[in-house]
Amino acid sequence: MKPDYKIIGRMIPNLIVKVYNDLLKKTDLDMDGHEFTGFLLFFSLLLGVFVYFLQPLGYYSLIVGELAFFSPWILSYVLLDFSIYRRTREIEKVLSDFLQLTSANIRAGMSIDKALWFAIRPEFGALSREIEGVAKETMSGKALEESLKELGEKFDSLMIKRAMKLIVAGIRSGGEMAYLLDRIAHSIRKTQTIQKEIAANVMTYTIFIFFAVCVAAPFLFGLSFQVITIMQQLSETISIPATGAASFSTPINFAGPAVSPVDFKIFAIVSLVVTSLFSSMLLSIIRSGSAKETVRIFPILAGISVVVFFAAIHLLGGVMGSIIY
Numbered sequence: 001m002k003p004d005y006k007i008i009g010r011m012i013p014n015l016i017v018k019v020y021n022d023l024l025k026k027t028d029l030d031m032d033g034h035e036f037t038g039f040l041l042f043f044s045l046l047l048g049v050f051v052y053f054l055q056p057l058g059y060y061s062l063i064v065g066e067l068a069f070f071s072p073w074i075l076s077y078v079l080l081d082f083s084i085y086r087r088t089r090e091i092e093k094v095l096s097d098f099l100q101l102t103s104a105n106i107r108a109g110m111s112i113d114k115a116l117w118f119a120i121r122p123e124f125g126a127l128s129r130e131i132e133g134v135a136k137e138t139m140s141g142k143a144l145e146e147s148l149k150e151l152g153e154k155f156d157s158l159m160i161k162r163a164m165k166l167i168v169a170g171i172r173s174g175g176e177m178a179y180l181l182d183r184i185a186h187s188i189r190k191t192q193t194i195q196k197e198i199a200a201n202v203m204t205y206t207i208f209i210f211f212a213v214c215v216a217a218p219f220l221f222g223l224s225f226q227v228i229t230i231m232q233q234l235s236e237t238i239s240i241p242a243t244g245a246a247s248f249s250t251p252i253n254f255a256g257p258a259v260s261p262v263d264f265k266i267f268a269i270v271s272l273v274v275t276s277l278f279s280s281m282l283l284s285i286i287r288s289g290s291a292k293e294t295v296r297i298f299p300i301l302a303g304i305s306v307v308v309f310f311a312a313i314h315l316l317g318g319v320m321g322s323i324i325y
Contacts, residue, residue, distance in 0.1 A: 009038030023080045026154055027087065028129070040076060044069045082295040088155045089288075091127045095163060096185040096192075098124055098131075103181035112177055113144050130154075145171055159188060195289075202286050213272075213279045214304040221268040222312025226320050229261045272309060276301040 009017060012034075020040075021033025029036075052065030098119055105115035117135045120128045134147040145168045152164025163184050170180045259267075277294070280301050284293035 003038075003042055005035045005038030005042065006032075007038065008041055009034030009036070012037045012041060020077075020080075023077070023084065026084045027080060028126070040072055044072045047072065078295060082292055084155070085290065085292040087126045088157045088160070090125055091130070091155065092157060092159050092188075092192075094124045094127055095160065096188040098127055099163070099181045099185040099188075103178045103185070106178040106181070112171060113138055115177075159191065163188065199287050205286060206283055209279050209283055210301070213275055213301055214308060217275060218272060218305050218309035219312045221272065221309055222316050225261060225264055225268065225313055226316045228259060228264050229317075230320065232261060268309060269306060272305040273302050276305050 017033040017037050019033075020037050024031055024033060024036055048065045048069030051068035052061050098121075101119040101121070102112075102115045105118050106112065110118065113135070116131055120131055122128065124131075130151055134144070134151055137147045138144050148164050148168050148171075152161045152168075155161075166180065166184055167177075170177050277298055280294045280298035281291045283297055283301075284291050287293065
């Protein structure tokens with residue numbers, strides 16, 4: 001029997017439901033806040049209990065279980081926010097073409113609402129679905145200006161907000177809409193061209209950060225790991241008699257490294273993942289002006305850096321082993 005997620009969702013504080021409800025309205029998911037948060041609560045409880053009893057670690061089992069409970073909430077929020085960001089970028093990409101097509105329809109003698117409706121094309125993707133929603137609201141009696149204003153406020157984009165404000169102002173003032181839409185489309189294209197030029201100019205910084213995170217850092221960590229491993233092996237094979245150790249002193253310490261190779265490997269992997277996270281944020285801001293692209297870039301950088309680290313361990317292990325032995 002399938003649980004009723006809406007009933008479960010009513011046990012969650014309204015503030016949390018409102019946050020997720022606002023996010024869901026900006027996506028293509030046909031779910032409300034209570035249903036979605038109810039599903040998250042049901043899944044999080046199952047996951048937390050399963051992880052808690054999977055590995056009995058005493059006190060740490062409770063901590064791991066709590067992390068497993070909260071992780072779906074954090075992950076779902078991040079993924080929804082990233083989905084909205086990608087959807088916003090998709091709308092910005094085709095907005096100028098849509099406005100020019102609408103302008104052509106107005107010049108052909110259509111009213112503004114019909115021009116918007118007949119400008120809908122499948123290739124416009126998310127924008128077509130949003131304009132369909134505006135058209136349905138208009139047919140049900142809602143003012144076109146109000147629907148367009150809400151569409152502009154729906155997304156966190158200055159480009160969309162300003163375009164919708166100008167269109168609403170043009171409709172209310174009775175201006176020449178065809179000319180206004182052409183000017184808005186031209187301004188959007190000019191802004192997008194400038195953004196592409198900026199991204200091309202900072203490509204050198206992007207390459208440098210990628211090389212440092214995915215090549216240089218893993219290689220140096222791999223080299224350090226091999227040095228620690230060799231020092232540990234030497235400390236185990238070289239033994240100094242007690243009489244000899246008492247008769248002379250040497251600046252070389254044969255006690256072995258203070259850090260074991262296993263501990264250093266864990267430290268290196270954690271360092272590479274954390275470095276990849278901050279580097280992904282930096283690359284996202286450099287390329288797009290927003291840190292939300294981190295969700296897409298981070299798994300790539302982290303995966304490459306960890307793979308290069310293990311490859312460096314294997315390669316340097318063979319090279320240094322053949323030299324020493």
